[in-house]
Amino acid sequence: MVDEAATDATFEAVCRLDQIEKEGGVTALVRGEAVAVFRTYEDEVFALSNYDPFGKASVLSRGIVGSKTVGEEQVPFVASPLLKQPFDLRTGVCIDDPTVAVPTYAVRVVDGVVSVGARRGTIQS
Amino acid sequence: MAPHLRKQLVVVGHGMVGHRFVESAISRGLTETYDITVIGEESRPAYDRVALTSFFEVGDKALSFLPTGQYDDPRVTLRLGTEVVAISPRQRVVTLSDGEDLAYDELVMATGAAPFVPPVPGHDLENCFVYRTIEDLEAIRTAAKKAKVGAVIGGGLLGLEAANALHQLGLETHVVELAPRLMAVQIDDMGGRTLNRHIDGLGLTVHTGAMTEAVLADKKGRVERLALKDRNPLDVDIVVFSAGIRPRDALARAAGLDVAERGGVLVDESLRSSDEHIWAIGECAAVHGRMYGLVAPGYDMAEVVVDRLLDGDGEFTGADMSTKLKLLGVDVASFGDAHGETEGSLELTYQDAVSGVYKKLVLSEDGKRLLGGVLVGDAEAYGILRPMVASGMELPENPEELILPASRGGLDLEMPDEMQVCSCNDVTKAQIKHAVSDESTLNDGSPCADAVCVTKHTRAGSTCGSCKPVVKKIVEDYFAATGKAVDKSLCEHFAMTRQELFEVVAVHGYNRFDDIIAGHGSGRGCDICKPAVASILASLLNHHVLDGSNRILQDTNDAYLANLQRNGTYSVVPRIPGGEITPDKLIVIGEVAKEFGLYTKITGGQRIDMFGARMEDLPAIWKRLVDAGMESGHAYGKSLRTVKSCVGSTWCRYGVQDSVGLAIELELRYRGLRSPHKLKGGVSGCARECAEARSKDFGIIATEKGWNLYVAGNGGAIPAHAQLLAGDLDKDTLIRYLDRFLMYYIRTADRLQRTAPWVESLDGGLDRVREIVVDDALGLGTELEAAMDKHVESYFDEWKATIEDPEKMARFVSFVNAPGVPDPNISFRDERGQIAPADSDGPVSLGTSIPVGAPQ
């Protein structure tokens, strides 16, 4: 997982980390796009497109965040608030239907400020 | 009498078959067009006569089919302790023992049969009994206290039942049978002899080929001795006659209806008597002259008549007279052509004199099909064998395997799907498999998960019970074949049911998800367990659902206190208790909708929904509504929705109670109550039921004397009619019962399980609920009421509390870094003069030109 265009210039500060609840999400407007930024229980931060491809609406940041066992692994995920499809926060891939994925964005936390970078290439799973 | 708009149907006799008729009439919709009046001569509502002998152990309550004495369909009236004394077919009127005349459009006779008492001298002495009703058994029990020896006249099925009862009561028991063997109708000589040995072994004395000549009395006129022809007399204190039954057709005879030569109201295959408006079912009926002394054919007849009255063309085409019973601990079964009367039939027998087992199979001439059989001492195979006769399936290579003891082979038969498994209720193997596989079996969209559930849904196994092992086996085989382990875990994070989780949370006094999952779960939770825990915490703590760390547990509707719509906007539903609203409030709703550009619609729940609200507008919308005296309607929560009302006695000329007043009071009492699924109520001002209360989780229908409380109804995909929990309650009692019912539901139901499937899932069903709620059998009553009182006291409006709390308000922004910019993904089109969501093809970009503020 290499952030292809993760140069400093592409990162845009969107909010403070403490503005996102643990296992919550917010929507940020990044270069005109709605991006869902999530924070896990372990304080990892992930950014996904906010657009739910199943429900066709911009809602993912409002989903419930948790973990799911996939094979041996504990996968952090968000369930769409519309029809509950689970998306892997790390890859954007739908856990129940891996043919569907939402785009992910590079994201980092520096000095308590969350910044979203460029949209990543589609992840091949 | 004023002409009735609805047709009147009178049922004579509230026994097993009369009851089944009414049940079926209700469930198949006959009561949509008919008022039904049932006249029962016995003082009790119908009970399980087949299980009569267990009365001594379990008492009358357990046998009752209708413990409340009332059907939960108000169009059915049951009058007990009343006899029909005459029928006038020409006037279509029946006369009751209390002198009243009842007019009918259709009359169903279900008068059953009476024990036949041979007219021997002394048959009417004080200690002579019959064995048919609970009263008979009570009398026998009383007499047995002062007796030592008893005799039963008749060694048939019922005679042996009676002998069993006398034996249980501690009497030295004799069975006197005229025929050369016991159970002459059902089993053959060898079987009779095997049975005889068993019964002798238990210490009862069997006298076969013995004719009773007289019952002799002592000087005080009490039974002393039984005189037998050509034998020594027997000294006895009690005599029970069980020498067969006779259809109760006296009413029909007196009314001039045709009766069969050997007794019984003569009916054709549609069960219609010689009068076109009079039908006969059960043991009083003689279909083309033949009477059926078992309950299963009676049930079939009941269904046929309901079908006919619904303009169907059902026919009764004879019945399977197979029986299986356990007499004095001995299994006896007889099925199909037990006596080998079919021409050319062959017999296969197995006998083990030492252990007292006798089995006989009757095979077709070519040895390929099973025609019938007799089993004594070990009737396990009955469940498999009887349906093999009915389905005519081909026998396996070595049919003797079917009756050999399991240790010597035995075999596992693959039964065909169309095979009838339950003959009492005509249920096939395919129907049982359907119940465990079809998603629509239960209200929550899941199939049955065990045999108990299958019995409830298909009735297979609910009557004589002999098919239960086979039903269970089919269910288990099905689950084994589909590799489905029955798992009651809430989700992968909690290996327990919602009820167990509720107890864990309550006992430990948890108030944070993190503590609960750390202590009792694994991982970090998901969209199933988090809202479930949120709901449990809300039920227990009555806190604000958006408080602290609980916010992130909430499903999106609860998280934003509004209902998420397809395009990411929300709908807003203010509470309109009981559907009553002032013009001023209506105007405010109109103004708010106009100002925020919302679509408005009257909901199915008697209130107004405003759709298309952007998340960031919600607080301003609420503020307007709260300022005008309105509050959240919890349309978003798994909580009380509405208590629907009809206009009731205040305005309606039929109303007998103030239904609006009660609906409002109940809605205000239970508002905000978080529950496993949504809760709905209804209150109707009279039996016309304009509020559709019986399609609600709790429905209340006014009566002249108070309120009838119905529970566990719902609309939706699998509608369920609410059932009567208790009748004619005053308001305080009503509220007390409701408090208990709702709190018990909240504590023990599964996640997303509405009240109807919950009640169904309880062992004992509605009766269990009644025990807990009405009889307070668990002693939980006060605790449940206190929990509800606590809820009522701590209620506050979630909307108001949210707009007053800056921390909660911070989340109602479109973008964290551009709070005022509307999400461009949301757009609307126009439909009939209002907005509607415009379909989206993909994410929309605002372009990079929009200035976005950096975090402070």
Ligand code: SRM
């Ligand atoms: C708005 C409304 C339709 C309308 O325009 O009339 C409606 C709308 C929804 N109903 Fe309903 N139901 C509405 C009255 C009903 C009724 C009629 C009634 O309440 O008398 C029923 C049948 C009665 C019943 O519930 O038993 C009804 C049976 C359902 C069901 C099936 C429930 C069941 O047990 O089978 C669902 C699905 C569920 O809850 O799982 C459902 C679910 C929904 C959801 C929540 C579906 C969803 O997930 O989005 C809809 C929410 C819309 C919203 O955003 O407000 N709705 N729904 C009605 C709101 C009533 C209110 O004032 O609160």
Ligand SMILES: Cc1cc2nc3c(=O)[nH]c(=O)nc-3n(C[C@H](O)[C@H](O)[C@H](O)COP(=O)(O)OP(=O)(O)OC[C@H]3O[C@@H](n4cnc5c(N)ncnc54)[C@H](O)[C@@H]3O)c2cc1C
């Ligand atoms: C001890 C015992 C064991 C049995 N075991 C089995 C068994 O194992 N399997 C099996 O299939 N069957 C069994 N039966 C038979 C079974 O109970 C009957 O087949 C069944 O009860 C018939 O139902 P019914 O409604 O026709 O008659 P009933 O159940 O007798 O009901 C008729 C009702 O009508 C009432 N009535 C009569 N006349 C009037 C009137 N004029 N006005 C008002 N009411 C009236 C009677 O009081 C009675 O309550 C058993 C019966 C007994 C007594």
Ligand code: SF4
């Ligand atoms: S249920 Fe009865 S009281 Fe209520 S509106 Fe209908 S007819 Fe009137």
Ligand code: FES
């Ligand atoms: S065969 Fe009697 S209940 Fe099924």
